[in-house]
Amino acid sequence: MxxxxxxxxxxxxxxxxxxxxxxxxxxxxxxxxxxxxxxxxxxxxxxxxxxxxxxxxxxxxxxxxxxxxxxxxxxxxxIGRTFQITRLFGNLTVLENVLIPLHYGVKEKKPDEKALDLIEMVGLKELKDKKASNLSLAQRKRLELARSLALKxxxxxxxxxxxxxxxxxxxxxxxxxxxxxxxxxxxxxxxxxxxxxxxxxxxxxxxxxxxxxxxxxxxxxxxxxxxxxxxxxxxxxxxxxxxx
Ligand SMILES: Nc1ncnc2c1ncn2[C@@H]1O[C@H](COP(=O)(O)OP(=O)(O)OP(=O)(O)O)[C@@H](O)[C@H]1O
Ligand SMILES: [Mg+2]
Missing domain, CATH: 3.40.50.300 (P-loop containing nucleotide triphosphate hydrolases)
Known part of the structure; x- marks a missing residue:
């Protein structure tokens, strides 16, 4: 179990x-x-x-x-989670939002590469430099998923x-x-x-x-x-x- x-x-x-x-x-x-x-x-x-x-x-x-x-x-x-009301940093880009847990949570050796992998995996690669506040709701949910996956x-x-x-x-x-x-x-x-x-x-x-x-x-x-x-x-x- x-x-x-x-x-x-x-x-x-x-x-x-x-x-x-x-x-x-x-x-x-x-x-x-x-x-x-x-x-x-x-x-x-x-x-x-x-x-x-x-x-x-x-x-x-x-x-x-x-x-x-x-x-x-x-x-x-x-144990990873997403929130009922998404908790992203609106002023930061898609990439920066995923980098935060990688820097403070797991201390990845190559955080940038890992972040890009995660962003690609959830289908947001084209939007990596867009601010989170400019994403659609579906895109924000994808970004939350990428963030929650950063901690494996x-x-x-x-x-x-x-x-x-x-x-x-x-x-x-x-x-x-x-x-x-x-x-x-x-x-x-x-x-x-x-x-x-x-x-x-x-x-x-x-x-x-x-x-x-x-x-x-x-x-x-x-x-x-x-x-x-x-x-x-x-x-x-x-x-x-x-x-x-
Ligand atoms: N932090 C809190 N402080 C006080 N009461 C709370 C708190 N969180 C939840 N409650 C109360 O606990 C009960 C269950 O709330 P909860 O948010 O878990 O329901 P839910 O099943 O997620 O509902 P929804 O489908 O609306 O999201 C409700 O009566 C709610 O008002
Ligand atoms: Mg609820």
Missing amino acids: ILEVVDLKKSFGGNQALKGVSFSLGEGEILGVVGPNGSGKTTLINLISGVLKPSSGNIIFRGKDITNLSPNKRAKLG PKLLLLDEVFAGLNPSAVAEVSDLLKKLHKEFGFAMILVEHVLKALFRLTEKVIVLASGEVIFEGHPKDMAKDEKVIKAYLGERFAHGFVRG
């Missing part, structure tokens, strides 16, 4: 965002995490990446308890990479993820509302509702599960998200 999450709880004041979440993930495996707004998905990602500390419970990464490690240490062990993750946490993208950009980014996953073999946790794209990438999902796992299994069975329909899919179908 690359990751074991054991009875994870997180409260913000009186608000119990996670109420005892447990699951595990094998090396190279892809797990989808879905659920209604406010169900605790981003909180889960923040706890695994170390941005937040749990109220109780444990996070085991490759056999080591990392519950109390800083986000930096976790990144160095091989063994586990990549992706919070809504497809959100806000038009259907052709969704297909583009999901093909890119498939390619990167095949090439590097990292495990991935994908938090996603764009279910069609998610189901092309994974055969294993968990559904969170009000901070609890209400389903774990194959997407096909998920669509038939009464609890899931009630807590999540009913609302999704009503809004037409699944068709997209």
Whole structure:
């Protein structure tokens, strides 16, 4: 197992965002995490990446308890992430944005070459000298992926990479993820509302509702599960998200 999450709880004041979440993930495996707004998905990602500390419970990464490690240490062990709202340096170029983690994170011997490799891999080579603030949303997401790959993750946490993208950009980014996953073999946790794209990438999902796992299994069975329909899919179908 690359990751074991054991009875994870997180409260913000009186608000119990996670109420005892447990699951595990094998090396190279892809797990989808879905659920209604406010169900605790981003909180889960923040706890695994170390941005937040749990109220109780444990996070085991490759056999080591990392519950109390800083986000930096976790990144160095091989946990990479992207953010629901991209966190790039708008005034810096594409190349400079990728060079930052290479200089401060892994101390590559040839950071410029490595950065160019990563930029090429995500399809932004032509745009390497463009400022990040001038990129389209799909291009910013590609750039975030390049940055997260700089630290050679063994586990990549992706919070809504497809959100806000038009259907052709969704297909583009999901093909890119498939390619990167095949090439590097990292495990991935994908938090996603764009279910069609998610189901092309994974055969294993968990559904969170009000901070609890209400389903774990194959997407096909998920669509038939009464609890899931009630807590999540009913609302999704009503809004037409699944068709997209
Ligand atoms: N830093 C925080 N401080 C206080 N409350 C928080 C914080 N982060 C999340 N919460 C609360 O925890 C609950 C879960 O939020 P979270 O962002 O994890 O949901 P989500 O499933 O990612 O939702 P969305 O689909 O809208 O992104 C919500 O009630 C939210 O208001
Ligand atoms: Mg979220």
